[in-house]
Amino acid sequence: xxxxxxxxxxxxxxxxxxxxxxxxxxxxxxxxxxxxxxxxxxxxxxxxxxxxxxxxxxxxxxxxxxxxxxxxxxxxxxxxxxxxxxxxxxxxxxxxxxxxxxxxxxxxxxxxxxxxxxxxxxxxxxxxxxxxxxxxxxxxxxxxxxxxxxxxxxxxxxxxxxxxxxxxxxxxxxxxxx
Amino acid sequence: xxxxxxxxxxxxxxxxxxxxxxxxxxxxxxxxxxxxxxxxxxxxxxxxxxxxxxxxxxxxxxxxxxxxxxxxxxxxxxxxxxxxxxxxxxxxxxxxxxxxxxxxxxxxxxxxxxxxxxxxxxxxxxxxxxxxxxxxxxxxxxxxxxxxxxxxxxxxxxxxxxxxxxxxxxxxxxxxxxxxxxxxxxxxxxxxxxxxxxx
Numbered sequence: 075x076x077x078x079x080x081x082x083x084x085x086x087x088x089x090x091x092x093x094x095x096x097x098x099x100x101x102x103x104x105x106x107x108x109x110x111x112x113x114x115x116x117x118x119x120x121x122x123x124x125x126x127x128x129x130x131x132x133x134x135x136x137x138x139x140x141x142x143x144x145x146x147x148x149x150x151x152x153x154x155x156x157x158x159x160x161x162x163x164x165x166x167x168x169x170x171x172x173x174x175x176x177x178x179x180x181x182x183x184x185x186x187x188x189x190x191x192x193x194x195x196x197x198x199x200x201x202x203x204x205x206x207x208x209x210x211x212x213x214x215x216x217x218x219x220x221x222x223x224x225x226x227x228x229x230x231x232x233x234x235x236x237x238x239x240x241x242x243x244x245x246x247x248x249x250x251x252x
Numbered sequence: 253x254x255x256x257x258x259x260x261x262x263x264x265x266x267x268x269x270x271x272x273x274x275x276x277x278x279x280x281x282x283x284x285x286x287x288x289x290x291x292x293x294x295x296x297x298x299x300x301x302x303x304x305x306x307x308x309x310x311x312x313x314x315x316x317x318x319x320x321x322x323x324x325x326x327x328x329x330x331x332x333x334x335x336x337x338x339x340x341x342x343x344x345x346x347x348x349x350x351x352x353x354x355x356x357x358x359x360x361x362x363x364x365x366x367x368x369x370x371x372x373x374x375x376x377x378x379x380x381x382x383x384x385x386x387x388x389x390x391x392x393x394x395x396x397x398x399x400x401x402x403x404x405x406x407x408x409x410x411x412x413x414x415x416x417x418x419x420x421x422x423x424x425x426x427x428x429x430x431x432x433x434x435x436x437x438x439x440x441x442x443x444x445x446x447x448x449x450x451x
Contacts, residue, residue: 100320123320126348127313128341135310135342139317142302142439143280144448147317165307165314169435172451232451 082111085211085243088218089176090115093122093148096225100125100140100147102133108178108244109150130155131162138171146229149175153197153238154190163204166234173206173234174224183241194241201236212240260396264359264421267398268330269295271357274405276326280318280442284311284331286366287425288359292330294429299445302438303431309339312356316346319354322446326353326408333360333374340383346414347388353411356384357404361423369423384416392416 090112093101101116102125103109116124127133133149140147151159156177166173180187181194193200198208207227211220220237227233268291281301283289288311289303304310315329336358346354362375374380384392391413395404407415432438440450 100317102317123349125316125320125345128344131309132313132339132342132345135307135313135339136317136345138310139282139314139319140321141317142314142442143318143321144443144446145317145321147321162307162310165304165310165435168306169439171439229451 079110079114083214083243085214085217086111089221092218092221092225094119096222096229097146098148098225099123099145100137101150102127102136102147103150104130104133104152104155106150106152106178108152108239109176112150129158131159134159134162134165134173137173138165138169141171146172149173151175151177153177153179153181154193156197156200156236157193160200160204163201163206167205170232171234172228172232174228175201175206175236176221176239177236178239178244179241181241184246185241186247198238206234206236208236208238210238210240212242214243217243259420261361261420261422262396262398263424264361265291265294265426267401267419267421268292268359270398270401271405272296272298274402275328275408279326279328279408280322282311282315282318282327282329283431284308284329284335286332286335288330288332288335289431290426290429291359293431294426297431300442301431302442305433305435308335309342311335312339312346313342315354315356316342316349316351319351320349323351323353323411326355326411327351328355328357328408330357330359332365333358333362333380334364334366334372336380337373337378343384343387343389343416347384350388350414352413355404355408355415355417357417357419359421360418361421363423365423365425380418381416384418389414389416392418394418394420396420
């Protein structure tokens with residue numbers, strides 16, 4: 075199955091470059107359009123296992139297992155998925171696993187779907203309540219450095235960090251299909 | 253609905269001890285919270301075992317990440333039917349990956365043992381082997397005969413296909429054998445057996 079894709083925004087390329095540069099060997103994800111470039115590149119990269127999840131909480135355990143076995147792994151999800159993970163965040167907190175989630179935000183800039191609001195507005199708090207440090211990138215220029223810094227905190231200092239990728243990065247969602 | 257199951261069921265602790273004695277020493281083991289952890293610990297605290305005491309539903313996906321990271325090692329998850337069903341979607345995720353070195357052993361007593369032996373889904377209609385096969389795990393077996401333990405151990409040794417074993421156990425609760433609850437220490441010792449630093 076071949077699909078043609080519009081060129082990925084530079085900030086999405088920067089995310090994948092950062093993951094490669096820091097030696098990430100597994101990504102676990104529930105897809106989001108903001109992660110589509112990274113997912114596609116990971117699927118093409120024989121040095122990275124891409125693990126598609128049915129729910130984000132599985133991914134918290136997958137990336138923890140990867141670390142236990144000596145691989146760096148990152149969890150990708152949309153803000154709604156953070157709520158699905160809450161009890162599972164006990165695992166990285168209890169074992170102090172290095173943990174990195176890249177979270178594309180919904181429920182903020184130009185959100186069309188009000189159902190994204192409740193979880194989008196509480197994403198940061200939910201993460202912080204479960205002991206995860208939250209950083210944000212809202213402009214394309216901030217993404218590369220923010221993600222690289224997060225990777226360093228996680229894998230060099232053993233921290234638990236979530237990078238929220240603001241909805242403005244993804245832009246207005248087009249609802250009409252042409 | 254009351255379960256009127258007359259299938260013979262195994263003694264959990266004897267089965268687990270027998271299995272653990274037959275698998276290679278370098279097998280990496282993950283246990284789900286509750287009795288499966290006690291069973292594995294009672295069989296002897298071996299290096300390369302990670303005991304969950306919470307994060308219900310984590311055993312299978314944790315073992316998946318581990319199996320992908322260490323293809324040269326057998327990886328075994330031992331958990332209960334309740335823990336497993338809470339994260340049953342992970343079985344679809346495993347079915348999409350099928351790491352050949354991964355084995356899931358579900359100790360199924362059809363009850364929530366830790367909370368007072370309330371009947372659970374596997375006694376009320378869920379067929380775990382059919383579920384596993386439906387998720388794409390072809391090597392899914394139901395074990396109710398101790399003579400099958402060696403066959404399961406051989407599959408673990410072989411690392412030839414993701415294997416799923418629903419092991420029918422009785423509802424007896426053997427004396428608790430409590431594994432370490434310090435997950436940081438457990439993580440560090442686990443990684444040390446693989447020659448890995450703390451972080």
